[in-house]
Amino acid sequence: MFPTRLLRSSTVNANEIAHFSRLSAEWWNERGEFSFLHKMNPVRMQFIREKLLETAYDEQPEEAVDAKKVGILEGLDVLDVGCGGGLLSESLARIGARTTGIDASESNISIAQHHASLDPRLASNLTYKHAPAESLLTQSKRYDVVCSMEVLEHVDNPSMFLKTCAELLKPSGHLFLSTISRTPLSYFLTIFMAEKVLREVADGTHTYSKYIKPSELLEFFQLYRSSLPYSVNGDSVQTQSRPWITRLYSGEPTRKEAEVRGMIYNPLSASWVIAPRGAWGAAECNYLFWIRKPALNDTL
Amino acid sequence: MLLYTNGPRLLSKFLRSTPPNRLVRCLSTNHEDYDVVIVGGGPAGLALACALGSKSELQNVLKIALVEAGELSRVHNWSSPNGSFSNRVVSLTNASQAFLKDTGSWDYVELERTAPVEEMQVWDGISDARITFSTSELGLSSTGHSGMARLIETLNLQRGLLRHLHAMPTVQIIDKSRVQSITSDEAPGSWPMVHLDTGRMLKARLLIGADGPNSPVRSFANIPSYGWSYDTQAIVCTMDHPPKGPFLGPNTTAYQRFLPTGPIAFLPISATASSLVWSTKPALATALKACEPSVLARMINAAFRLPDVSVGYIHNRILEAHEAGKPLTEEEINAEILWREQSHSINQTSAYSSMVPEASIESRIPPSDVELVPPIVTSIQPGTVASFPLRYNHTETYIGEGQGSRTVLVGDAAHTIHPLAGQGLNLGLGDVECLSRCITEAVMRGGDIGAYTCLLPYTQERYLENHKIMSACDKLHKIYSTSFGPLVQLRSVGLEVLNELDSIKAAIMMSAGSVSRNNNRLLSYNSDARTTMFNVAAKGVESMNTAAHVARVVRDGLTGLAVDTLQNVAKAATPYHHAPKDVP
Numbered sequence: 001m002f003p004t005r006l007l008r009s010s011t012v013n014a015n016e017i018a019h020f021s022r023l024s025a026e027w028w029n030e031r032g033e034f035s036f037l038h039k040m041n042p043v044r045m046q047f048i049r050e051k052l053l054e055t056a057y058d059e060q061p062e063e064a065v066d067a068k069k070v071g072i073l074e075g076l077d078v079l080d081v082g083c084g085g086g087l088l089s090e091s092l093a094r095i096g097a098r099t100t101g102i103d104a105s106e107s108n109i110s111i112a113q114h115h116a117s118l119d120p121r122l123a124s125n126l127t128y129k130h131a132p133a134e135s136l137l138t139q140s141k142r143y144d145v146v147c148s149m150e151v152l153e154h155v156d157n158p159s160m161f162l163k164t165c166a167e168l169l170k171p172s173g174h175l176f177l178s179t180i181s182r183t184p185l186s187y188f189l190t191i192f193m194a195e196k197v198l199r200e201v202a203d204g205t206h207t208y209s210k211y212i213k214p215s216e217l218l219e220f221f222q223l224y225r226s227s228l229p230y231s232v233n234g235d236s237v238q239t240q241s242r243p244w245i246t247r248l249y250s251g252e253p254t255r256k257e258a259e260v261r262g263m264i265y266n267p268l269s270a271s272w273v274i275a276p277r278g279a280w281g282a283a284e285c286n287y288l289f290w291i292r293k294p295a296l297n298d299t300l
Numbered sequence: 301m302l303l304y305t306n307g308p309r310l311l312s313k314f315l316r317s318t319p320p321n322r323l324v325r326c327l328s329t330n331h332e333d334y335d336v337v338i339v340g341g342g343p344a345g346l347a348l349a350c351a352l353g354s355k356s357e358l359q360n361v362l363k364i365a366l367v368e369a370g371e372l373s374r375v376h377n378w379s380s381p382n383g384s385f386s387n388r389v390v391s392l393t394n395a396s397q398a399f400l401k402d403t404g405s406w407d408y409v410e411l412e413r414t415a416p417v418e419e420m421q422v423w424d425g426i427s428d429a430r431i432t433f434s435t436s437e438l439g440l441s442s443t444g445h446s447g448m449a450r451l452i453e454t455l456n457l458q459r460g461l462l463r464h465l466h467a468m469p470t471v472q473i474i475d476k477s478r479v480q481s482i483t484s485d486e487a488p489g490s491w492p493m494v495h496l497d498t499g500r501m502l503k504a505r506l507l508i509g510a511d512g513p514n515s516p517v518r519s520f521a522n523i524p525s526y527g528w529s530y531d532t533q534a535i536v537c538t539m540d541h542p543p544k545g546p547f548l549g550p551n552t553t554a555y556q557r558f559l560p561t562g563p564i565a566f567l568p569i570s571a572t573a574s575s576l577v578w579s580t581k582p583a584l585a586t587a588l589k590a591c592e593p594s595v596l597a598r599m600i601n602a603a604f605r606l607p608d609v610s611v612g613y614i615h616n617r618i619l620e621a622h623e624a625g626k627p628l629t630e631e632e633i634n635a636e637i638l639w640r641e642q643s644h645s646i647n648q649t650s651a652y653s654s655m656v657p658e659a660s661i662e663s664r665i666p667p668s669d670v671e672l673v674p675p676i677v678t679s680i681q682p683g684t685v686a687s688f689p690l691r692y693n694h695t696e697t698y699i700g701e702g703q704g705s706r707t708v709l710v711g712d713a714a715h716t717i718h719p720l721a722g723q724g725l726n727l728g729l730g731d732v733e734c735l736s737r738c739i740t741e742a743v744m745r746g747g748d749i750g751a752y753t754c755l756l757p758y759t760q761e762r763y764l765e766n767h768k769i770m771s772a773c774d775k776l777h778k779i780y781s782t783s784f785g786p787l788v789q790l791r792s793v794g795l796e797v798l799n800e801l802d803s804i805k806a807a808i809m810m811s812a813g814s815v816s817r818n819n820n821r822l823l824s825y826n827s828d829a830r831t832t833m834f835n836v837a838a839k840g841v842e843s844m845n846t847a848a849h850v851a852r853v854v855r856d857g858l859t860g861l862a863v864d865t866l867q868n869v870a871k872a873a874t875p876y877h878h879a880p881k882d883v884p
Contacts, residue, residue, distance in 0.1 A: 030753050042753070069357075095744075119748065
């Protein structure tokens, strides 16, 4: 399913971590190496906001939803896996989330901590931790929202990484990913142009074979069932949920289970846009992925 | 930015040194943290505070302060007796009015003291080529707009904005406080600290310079600007005149005549009062200001009516008399004007006669061409005569970077413009509308509103827009400040052609701001249909200017060497206006 890689106990790739540690000082230079990520951040946040609003409209009466509320994540525990310099974590915290950012690189975490300390508004609900995602599984804490943006294409064992993210979620929690598809177009844009020709992104940032197609993610979650504690006559029994994606309609998941949206860079306005749902070819390169963990009683 | 090049080394330095430093700073100073600090309580700064304070999304999210050196209670309590008007009057386009209505500030403006412009008469001082815009032709009356723009005293607008601000608790107004200095830490991305002369210190996530042409915020952010002074002063005053007679329309026509010394404009503010903006040479401006108000009134009438050669002659008389220390009396100027009129065979009953009509004249049927010139000015309201120098100035960008990061400029701090099109404040309000939209959008997405990435769409949307209108006005000024024959012909043809072409008028109709800006719209790259009236005119002017340039080259070629001609042709062929730096 995924590019073949041996199952190992950790998904962290030592070379990748060394690469990003070298670049860590650059994280908050908005005109430097990471300018593309800075520009992508508002769009990722827009996707998170819209998706959460959409589910709120599905589950609550219309008048109970305040679409203009800034603090849409208020009261939610949010985990940012592979937070890097904290670009996404800070934004999540600003719209109210109790945010935990984790990263496998210690220097990234120091940069993120330092940068957050410059903003007094972040002190109360943003914490960073130098830890691989797997290490959080041993704790009992689970999250309402898990985000892992532009990380999947850097990990060693994607299926294990996805399982970790999935298990860190509370039932009915939201998982947000963004990554790059494995297509000739994505090779051309993200490696050939961005790294070799224009040198906008540091050489060696991306590895083509690690890219993951949206269809592969969908396939993974069609098979994936999370384990649920279930009690029969007072004895707790482990049981399994329904698969996270029950069926696809012409390759697309249903709106309430999962969503793939292409993300396109417009060089004229120097900004990213989210492509409309199902736009042809939009998810050939960068894309956003959302999936929802089945509710507790959703065993099927 | 520079600090980043030695990233890792500096990084380790921060990490070791910063926490103790921060601790020391927190202990030794008691600054206040704000999300937005607006410096400057002029119309642009106040409008921005109103726009941010009135957004329902931003309630209790942003902590906003507005700093002003002057005493704002004087503006807040400003009042003026009926019929007398302040000398600073601005023309608000329908787009600007729509924005002020959206934010709710328009309700606080005293509408009785404003007047719509329903018609505009613009003509060439030398050739008399004329262009007329009227609301009925533009079809704006059907869209619920009264007029293509509305004239309002700056003080009336400022007072309305202030009253609106007082009605909302979200914005803290800090007046009678001059900005003494602005500092920032070495660390990139740190927040600028505004030191006030009262001893207060405000730390700003985003520092907005709405502080006028000599902006302290711009100097702190080290944003370069380019521009030049026009060798021109603008005289302003409020003029009294009799109401228009029963056979004429209301006083809602704005007049502008392009004299070689600069444009003179007559802007109606009520039935019996209008505002003057007369751009002219500095020496003449000084002489005119030194005259008796009654003499100035005669001069204004003559400047709209006499042929250019006589206007020039009378200007020289005024200058000579001023230099000799014996300013002309009312009788002398009347005699001069009368004599010039007679030599041009202008009958005293004609519309082009500058003589104050007898009281009995009101009942008379007016001459047919009376609507081509403004009403006869009978007196100048006392204490309203003033003048200011004119400049063209545009910063290279609107966003500060490096040590000056977390700063952004709006309004006159970013651009100053020739007033001939009355666009200065409208550009400023356009900035304000865009920036407040940009900030709201960033807040909704959890962005840091002081960050470059969050502010970039503002520069992207506004820079070209402003530049286009600014250079059009600049070129209009330059084209009309010559009396070189072929050029006059060329520009006259330009004007007359513009007047005849219905399609251009239709385009102007679309663009005179009949569309209210939708605040919920996503930011888009220069996508608006709200090109103002001057966008269309600007295109015409650009092509006229290119043609004029070629004409000049041809003239030079005839007198000079062939080589010169080639060089000039090459010059004419290359675009000469500055490319905006920050727009990708």
